[in-house]
Amino acid sequence: MSHTVEKIGGTSMSEYQAVRDNIILHNRTPEQYYQRLLVVSAFGGVTDGLLECKRTGAPGVYATYADAEDDSAWEQALDNVLNRMAQINEDMFGLSPERALADSFLQERIAGIRECLHHLRQVCAFGQFQLAEQLQTIRELLAAMGEAHSAHNMVLYLRQSGVNAVLMDLTGWRSDEALPLDEVLTQTLARYDLSSQLPVVTGYAHCKEGLMSRFDRGYSEMTFSRLAVLSKAREAIIHKEFHLSSADPRLAGEDQVIPIGRTNYDVTDQLSNLGMEAIHPQAAKGLRQKDIPLRVRNTFEPDHEGTLITTDYRSPSPCVEMVAGRRNIFAVELFDQDMVGRVSHYAECFTDELDSMRLNLVSKDMNANTLTYYISGNRKTVRTLVAALQRRFENADINTHKVSVVSAVGSDMSIPGLLARSVAALNKAGVPVRAVHQSLRAVEMQFIVDDEYYEQSVVSLHDELVQTDAETVALAVA
Structure with missing residues (x-):
């Protein structure tokens, strides 16, 4: 049996017990934990704190750093995010030995980011260097922190349950070069054995193309899609906190909407145009071209098969889905x-x-x-x-x-x-x-x-x- 590539959204990641129990362990023997790649988003709200709030536009570290004339504002914003991430560590691990490992990883990365931002400010004090020219790089550096934290934590958390989880860190931390995305993924995949390891993959991947400059906050779906294509996955799966349903349950009522069950990539394109992305259209393109099915599942209903999206599906009789x-x-x-x-x-x-x-x-x-x-x-x-x-x-x-x-x-x-x-x-x-x-x-x-x-x-x-x-x-x- 070939493997699956599975993406876990930020809201689901915050429910880490449900991720472990419903996605990883549910109805599986230890031998069945593997033949999977897990691509994770940052814990809910963390990327908003690192960049800016996606919903309201409230500034995070990035937006504050770009606009502030002194260091106090962005440093306070960074401290706020650090405290939030440290609280997640405490909630996940309590007083267990994994807590020390999670805190050490977090503190090292945040210290490196803080040092980098300070040095950049000093360099840009000289007229020959312009901060504006470096802002996209800073944005990617900050975004990567969210996925590095969640992936590292999930590895530690799953190991507590006997899963041989391993970190696949694509963030390019302290890397000297940026390779094309496909080359980064191909080289990294070669280091893992899916038959006995469960790689937990950072949704952000440092590459020559610059994922954020092209896809902004849809970058994790591109990482997910290209991993599925390059590794020739049997199926790509997205785990969300809700089903892909016949309408927004908050409007039509949870007891009135129904999971779609089956649809095609044409329909997901229409939803993307409406801002209701089942998957970023460019990410869907790669899966569609390689005829890889995409399944959208509800993290909190592990026995439900979710909605299967394929290239050639057409409803048996005409209907509104x-x-x-x-x-x-x-x-x-x-x-x-x-x-x-x-x-x-x-x-x-x-x-x-x-x-x-x-x-x-x-x-x-x-x-x-x-x-x-x-x-x-x-x-x-x-x-x-x-x-x-x-x-x-x-x-x-x-x-x-x-x-x-x-x-x-x-x-x-x-x-x-x-x-x-x-x-x-x-x-x-x-x-x-x-x-x-x-x-x-x-x-x-x-x-x-x-x-x-x-x-x-x-x-x-x-x-x-x-x-x-x-x-x-x-x-x-x-």
């Missing part, structure tokens, strides 16, 4: 009477500005003289975009609206009357629809609504398109 969405989207509407016959020129200019500002395009629509782009980004950058477009097209009227995108998604949604049912459900719930997008490929149908109606839209569409149809099938089977 999931209702998902994205809030806080800006609709940027550009109207110009002179656009008629020149829409492609306007669209090209619009796209150029989006790319230059690194704004994410979620959807768009057009007619003879109007382009509307639905964009994910902060208000300040959107205003900069509008100003740039106004300079390009002086006679255009450009307006912005705050909206949400709500989508019905499935591997085959070629259902007669689906659009009419959806609009009727939204109308019944009192949701005014601003725009509708339905593609010929029948894998997604989007509704643009005012942001205040987001939750109502998700619940009403899930009730109509998922629950009602599931109940009909259940009755037919009975």
Whole structure:
């Protein structure tokens, strides 16, 4: 039997007992602990403290270091993270001998980072060296600390239970060179015997390409994907704190949503576009091209098989598999009477500005003289975009609206009357629809609504398109 490559998310990692009991030990004999590679994220909240909060943008060590004029602010931020990580060590190991090993590893790494940041400040005091040119390297150094800590701790923790866990440290700590990612992974894999060792792998990998500069905080999924591809894994598995379900259980209700069970990589691409990544699209690309199945499992339901994602899956009968969405989207509407016959020129200019500002395009629509782009980004950058477009097209009227995108998604949604049912459900719930997008490929149908109606839209569409149809099938089977 060939091996699996498995990624454990940060929220799950914080529930380290569940990771051990449900993922590693559950229903396995000691001989079955192996033939696996575990790629781990940092413990929940640690990367936010090292970089910045992903949800609120509150500054961590990186953001404080980049902006501070003296050392006290970023040093305090680093001390805060150190204290948090030390508390994790205490919670995991108490007074056991492993506690001393975990604390020693942590203190050595943090001391090295502190020394590095101090020296960089001193060097940049000379005019020939600019701090801005080193910030991406600092960002990667700090991010790597989170995964190094969690991987090292998990190795110690699993060894307490008789598992021959070993650390696969890809962070490049004190390394003199940066090799291409595939070369780093291939060389490192050759040092381990999967038949008798369980490598716990840092989600961050130091490499020539610079994972964070290309994928920002999606870097661990790239490490996970490339390990699966290069090692020719039988299956890639992501362990999360929830199932990949038919809707957000916080909106539709935990007792109302159902695990999807099966879907394909086409559907995961649609979810990525909505910011609900089952996996980063570039990470999914490698798995898809090598025809490696991806399974998404719930850490806290070890007996559930989760959702299997393959290249060629198509639902046995047309159906909506999931209702998902994205809030806080800006609709940027550009109207110009002179656009008629020149829409492609306007669209090209619009796209150029989006790319230059690194704004994410979620959807768009057009007619003879109007382009509307639905964009994910902060208000300040959107205003900069509008100003740039106004300079390009002086006679255009450009307006912005705050909206949400709500989508019905499935591997085959070629259902007669689906659009009419959806609009009727939204109308019944009192949701005014601003725009509708339905593609010929029948894998997604989007509704643009005012942001205040987001939750109502998700619940009403899930009730109509998922629950009602599931109940009909259940009755037919009975």
